[in-house]
Amino acid sequence: MATRQLRYREALREAMIEEMERDPNVFLMGEEVGHYQGAYKVSEGMLEKFGDKRVVDTPIAESGFAGIGVGAAMVGLRPIIEFMTWNFSAVAFDQILNNAAKVRQMSGGQFSCPIVFRGPNASARQVGSQHSHAMEHFYATVPGLKVVAPAFPKDAKGLMKAAIRDDNPVLVMESETLYSVKGDVPDDLSDVVIGKAQIARPGKDVTLIAYSRATHIALDAATALEKVGISAEVVDLRSLRPLDEDTICDSVRRTHRAVVVHEGWPYGGVGAEIVDRIQRLAFDSLEAPVLRVTTLDVGMPYNAKLEQLCMPQTARVVAAVTKVVARGRA
Amino acid sequence: MAEETLDAESKAPLTRSSSELTHLADLYRQMFLIRRLEEEAARAYSTGKIGGFLHLYIGQEAVGVGAIAALKKDDYVITTYRDHGIAIAKGMSSRALMAELYGKVTGCSKGLGGSMHMFDKDHHMLGGYGIVGGHIPLAAGVAFASKYRNDGRVTLCFFGEGAVSIGGFHEGLSLAALWKLPIVFICENNEYSMGTPLSRSMSVEDVSMKALGYGIDRDRFFCEDVLEVERRIGEAVLRARETSMPTLVEVRTYRFRGHSMSDPAKYRTQAELDEHKGRDPVHRARADLKTRGFVEARVAELEASVEAEVADAVKFAEESAEPEAALLAETTYDGPFAS
Structure with a gap:
């Protein structure tokens, strides 16, 4: 089985590209994901590959576009919503807590919310008081959500693919300090599943x-x-x-x-x-x-x-x- | 008896006016059904059979019924926690509604949602939501999906004027306008956000002006005639369907009950309430039906059928089983929690 060396950000990108090629309902939305090529270059080249219908630049409105993702997911699309950093998800917390995590139970199981929220989490380097939060602690307590936090490129790719294929809201906690880390990424990622250490x-x-x-x-x-x-x-x-x-x-x-x-x-x-x-x-x-x-x-x-x-x-x-x-x- | 008259009517050629009359009768039936269901719900609430919050739509029925009449069957609707009337107008059964209020497993959300969360996937009723303004971006997302798939559907998003000051309203309208989404935002301005009158919650009296900042079309009118609601919302629906452009419509209405069952509504006078009750759109529709030639016996028959339906819904809710605890896990995650 083939194995390649990839950076963490390349592994994430590959996962998104492969899933978008596989399923036309998958799309990426967030601030600077398209024309700017991603604030941390995770989505570099994806606008050129998929066009602006599926790689959607948003204004600075996390609550708005997180909610758009939830609504789109309820009627069958599979959005990947990028937060430039998870710190900014604080203004979209209501959408994640009250809508993404709850719509399945509130509707008695009629609606699901197959959505991925992703972005860099926790400290970077000297970005100060408002940009260094470890947000996973707030989200991991919420039933209805799944939360993953890969450390290596292999797991970044495997968990991103698993998150996109999951029928529930999955929050992918990346790290700015890991984006350039290299690691072996095998073609076969079947052992990387959500819920397995x-x-x-x-x-x-x-x-x-x-x-x-x-x-x-x-x-x-x-x-x-x-x-x-x-x-x-x-x-x-x-x-x-x-x-x-x-x-x-x-x-x-x-x-x-x-x-x-x-x-x-x-x-x-x-x-x-x-x-x-x-x-x-x-x-x-x-x-x-x-x-x-x-x-x-x-x-x-x-x-x-x-x-x-x-x-x-x-x-x-x-x-x-x-x-x-x-x-x-x- | 009325039988002869009924036969005479049914044999009449299907003229434009007679089909309009049938249509108005249908809308009146929906409005009357919503009112009677909610009156029975209020009764059940007072005896403890319904718990939690119960926000009644009484007085506003013509908004939801008229607006949804302007839709095609596959179009989407989403609203706030004042959702019973919207759900019924979108096609939810009286049984599913009442059983949900009773917290029974036969309810639309298996008794897990309650009054504020009426969902009906088969009828494209995407639910009632309890956080003011939180569902407005979500509604834009549903319209985003329609545009993404080019499915030709329109989304109606209802909310009160109390939602117009919160961020979700502005982000939802901003993005819907930016991306030209097929959606109609319907502000049901009932003059009070809970106990606060519009004059103390907004810097402008005209809610529809909020559309100007987003460069989208707007409309504003009093809800007096359900057919007028249908016609005016219909224009916005057509704009959404044919040009994929959103509209903000302010429908001025009035709720006859408190914000919820626990609200005695001391912030308004009896005279004000009476004045609005004097313009009750449900009574107006009933009077219009008779003016246009619907005989009293036929109205009475229609109302009797509603009474029977309401009684059946209450009986069904009373006799239905409660949800089992096993439902909790399967409605929290789709599929196994740990894969």
């Missing part, structure tokens, strides 16, 4: 659970920990809702210790959900409390040093692992 690095002393950019931080930490004799297993979630609790708990049952790493604040959120599942489902296997390494509990500062301080870092992961490994290891 993967072991990004096997280990035996502690489980690091992460997704999106934080998976790379966890892998860096695992490399650093190896040098001090600690073998860390990295679980890359890929999907946040549904959450693959089996893969998480199987790993914890083997390592007896866990640290969750993600961007976003420590109050509630995906990390707290993971900790809850571990303590409920793998309590007897635990040798130490589960710790979380998150963005600090403050808004994101512009200053580069303070930004780094606030974001989850390899050193903080190593410190957390050192704590949980020390515990109970007599």
